[in-house]
Amino acid sequence: MSSELMEPPTQPHYLADRQSTDPPLLAEIVLDRPMNQPYTYIVPEALASAIEVGKRVEVPFGRGDKRETGYVIRVLRDHPIREVKSIERVVDNEALLTESLLKITRWMADYYVCGWGQVLQAVLPAGVRSQAGIKKNVHVESIPESELPNPLPELTKKQRNIVDLLRSECRDYEIKEFARIASCGVPMLQNLIKLGMIHRTLKEAEKVDYDFGEEAVAPKAIVMNPDQEKVWARIRENLTAGGFKAMLLHGVTGSGKTEIYLQAIQHVLDSGKEVIVLVPEISLTPQTIQRFRGRCGNVAVMHSHLTDSERGAHWRKIAGGGVQVVVGARSAVFAPTRQLGMIIIDEEHESSFKQESTPRYHARDVAVMRAKLENVPILLGSATPALESWNNAQRGNYELLSLPNRVMDLPMPKVKIIDLRHEPKSKGKHFAISPTLEEAMRKALTAGGQVMLFLNRRGFSTHIHCPGCGYVANCQHCDLALTFHQQRSTLLCHYCGYEQAPLNECPSCKQPSVRYQGLGTEKLQAEIEEKFPSKVVQRMDSDTMTRPGSHQVVLDAFREGGIHILIGTQMIAKGLDFPNVTLVGVINADASLHLPDFRAAERTFQLLAQVAGRSGRGDKGGSVLIQTYTPEHPSIRLATQHDFIQFASLELKHRLEHSYPPYFRLARIVIRSLKQDSAEKHATQLSLAFKRVLENPQVRQPGSKFRILGPAEAPIFKLNDQYRYHFQIQSDSSQYLHQVLHHALALVKPTSGVEVQIDIDPQSML
Ligand SMILES: Nc1ncnc2c1ncn2[C@@H]1O[C@H](COP(=O)(O)OP(=O)(O)OP(=O)(O)O)[C@@H](O)[C@H]1O
Ligand SMILES: [Zn+2]
Numbered sequence: 001m002s003s004e005l006m007e008p009p010t011q012p013h014y015l016a017d018r019q020s021t022d023p024p025l026l027a028e029i030v031l032d033r034p035m036n037q038p039y040t041y042i043v044p045e046a047l048a049s050a051i052e053v054g055k056r057v058e059v060p061f062g063r064g065d066k067r068e069t070g071y072v073i074r075v076l077r078d079h080p081i082r083e084v085k086s087i088e089r090v091v092d093n094e095a096l097l098t099e100s101l102l103k104i105t106r107w108m109a110d111y112y113v114c115g116w117g118q119v120l121q122a123v124l125p126a127g128v129r130s131q132a133g134i135k136k137n138v139h140v141e142s143i144p145e146s147e148l149p150n151p152l153p154e155l156t157k158k159q160r161n162i163v164d165l166l167r168s169e170c171r172d173y174e175i176k177e178f179a180r181i182a183s184c185g186v187p188m189l190q191n192l193i194k195l196g197m198i199h200r201t202l203k204e205a206e207k208v209d210y211d212f213g214e215e216a217v218a219p220k221a222i223v224m225n226p227d228q229e230k231v232w233a234r235i236r237e238n239l240t241a242g243g244f245k246a247m248l249l250h251g252v253t254g255s256g257k258t259e260i261y262l263q264a265i266q267h268v269l270d271s272g273k274e275v276i277v278l279v280p281e282i283s284l285t286p287q288t289i290q291r292f293r294g295r296c297g298n299v300a301v302m303h304s305h306l307t308d309s310e311r312g313a314h315w316r317k318i319a320g321g322g323v324q325v326v327v328g329a330r331s332a333v334f335a336p337t338r339q340l341g342m343i344i345i346d347e348e349h350e351s352s353f354k355q356e357s358t359p360r361y362h363a364r365d366v367a368v369m370r371a372k373l374e375n376v377p378i379l380l381g382s383a384t385p386a387l388e389s390w391n392n393a394q395r396g397n398y399e400l401l402s403l404p405n406r407v408m409d410l411p412m413p414k415v416k417i418i419d420l421r422h423e424p425k426s427k428g429k430h431f432a433i434s435p436t437l438e439e440a441m442r443k444a445l446t447a448g449g450q451v452m453l454f455l456n457r458r459g460f461s462t463h464i465h466c467p468g469c470g471y472v473a474n475c476q477h478c479d480l481a482l483t484f485h486q487q488r489s490t491l492l493c494h495y496c497g498y499e500q501a502p503l504n505e506c507p508s509c510k511q512p513s514v515r516y517q518g519l520g521t522e523k524l525q526a527e528i529e530e531k532f533p534s535k536v537v538q539r540m541d542s543d544t545m546t547r548p549g550s551h552q553v554v555l556d557a558f559r560e561g562g563i564h565i566l567i568g569t570q571m572i573a574k575g576l577d578f579p580n581v582t583l584v585g586v587i588n589a590d591a592s593l594h595l596p597d598f599r600a601a602e603r604t605f606q607l608l609a610q611v612a613g614r615s616g617r618g619d620k621g622g623s624v625l626i627q628t629y630t631p632e633h634p635s636i637r638l639a640t641q642h643d644f645i646q647f648a649s650l651e652l653k654h655r656l657e658h659s660y661p662p663y664f665r666l667a668r669i670v671i672r673s674l675k676q677d678s679a680e681k682h683a684t685q686l687s688l689a690f691k692r693v694l695e696n697p698q699v700r701q702p703g704s705k706f707r708i709l710g711p712a713e714a715p716i717f718k719l720n721d722q723y724r725y726h727f728q729i730q731s732d733s734s735q736y737l738h739q740v741l742h743h744a745l746a747l748v749k750p751t752s753g754v755e756v757q758i759d760i761d762p763q764s765m766l
């Protein structure tokens, strides 16, 4: 045995040289529930060697013999101030939470005004939390023909297909995963196990086979252009200098930002450290993943389709130091790296980085805070930075790096506006694509190019109403219009999933006059197929992309030229790099412009700039046509000119005038209840509480500005049967805003059936 292995493990300081007069060993525990303050417990001597910060323990809590699980956040020797109970059991063999995760979650609890336990709950993947010791997963595998029951039980066609499918796969699967592949439910598989048609086996979760790294694709040899060299030189300097440093990389679409990330990653890996790369879920395409896998060591990809056990296995592998690069969506910001060297966030402006359930954190902001706490550089990249980030760069908080041109001297695509107010109407019928767009599509296709059409509404008709009496088909549970889905032949609420049969007659006046209006991608596809019968048309939205891997199939076919026209929602808006796309058409640029949300203009600009960026990425060049009724709107006009800087400066002025972010901090409080009067009553009480707090001289900060709007009905008043009132709170001091919030919320506790949601730096105002 090597002498290395004989070395005793280093002991934590509180175990060393203990005297009998020493105070007892204590642990501070945060319970795994929505509470904030830690509780102190005695660590019995028998557990002293097992206890460790970041592990979970079982403790008695409350009256009776109730047991709760909690996280150890501190271990110390001290005399407890009051009588305390003892820890009963240490749950984990290994610490689940690193020191740095404890720090960042503590910060989140304070900043996002929620319980620390609640944050910890959200941060640790279920596959890690549920793991008491080593959990086993149920797997299914096929049974050799000779061992099948005799006589064979009678099977339905579906059952036979499933048995055949599993046999043809020649491997075992975790049961839930296979249910997904076979498009059946787990009970169906359990039934086949009972019938003896497939085998059930148990596998340790740690040993699940799945890909950590696919075949690496041989990387393209790339010589950086002078702009890239300049940007890279700055980043390298900051990496070499070490320490916290936030950088904002503003690079137009197709300027080679990803190349810069890859360089930076390589540099950090060479120094033996790890990198976290956050990208929006929607950009986690096989194309992106392969780019990282081709160039960087051991890449773990964390996306939302992972099973709990896969997520858990990733977590443990990262915590064990077995992963160099973590690429993932929002939650990857919590990856338990051992030696973080850098964080990178691509498309940092994306609102999907905001989590819309408690804790309502923004992964970009958490990432910046984590970089600060771990004292490492962070690089944010975008063609259309969030105005918050842009403002930070303008003020020197972030170092601004620019890639103003596309790679290989490719020009930006020419963008033309189609003013729908002046387009000739085609024979009284209303078409989605104007004659100008249709003409341009024919030209592009004839020249051998490919076309992308962007429409951010799925379904067939988005507005179903009766012109006779004014009836509108709304969801029974939400103040939202139902969308007609032709393929599924149903009326669907896109928020809560409520469905009803399509209407032939008006439910209100009984006339057969119901009109199906408003345009979704399904209807657009029908129109395009009719107008371009010889072309292959494919639609890409969450209705067509339901099976795992379906994205890849479509995108591969598009790359190989097997699809001529690709229609899609925001799913096709960003990140895709198809050199043969010579025309991008935006069907309705105004759709997102008129929402009651102060970010509507910014979102519209971002979307148009990103969509436009998909065109002309190859040597054939390309153009973009934008259909709109409001061509003079700055978001639309400046997007056609690819002028982010001008847009940002105009929009920032507007934000300052109206005391909106980034100049003012914003919080939103939503009070909701199934009973309208309960929600309203609580909103009124909270309003009074705010008044009292603001009059309290111990809280008031005369130097800080503060404004409360509300209570008012939320723009979507009823959602999922709940009535919603909201407040908007604005202040130029984040600290003051938090202080007022804390005091006011402490004054009135909601009655049962009323829920108060606090959203700091909200992204959604609906
Ligand atoms: N210096 C270079 N020389 C040649 N090709 C390059 C260079 N840098 C990047 N590329 C290639 O140009 C294409 C666009 O680069 P990349 O995807 O990095 O741009 P991007 O700025 O991230 O784009 P977007 O924001 O639109 O997603 C890629 O195919 C990439 O391989
Ligand atoms: Zn009617």
Ligand SMILES: [Zn+2]
Binding pocket: 475, 476, 477, 478, 480, 493, 494, 495, 496, 497, 498, 720
């Ligand atoms: Zn609904």
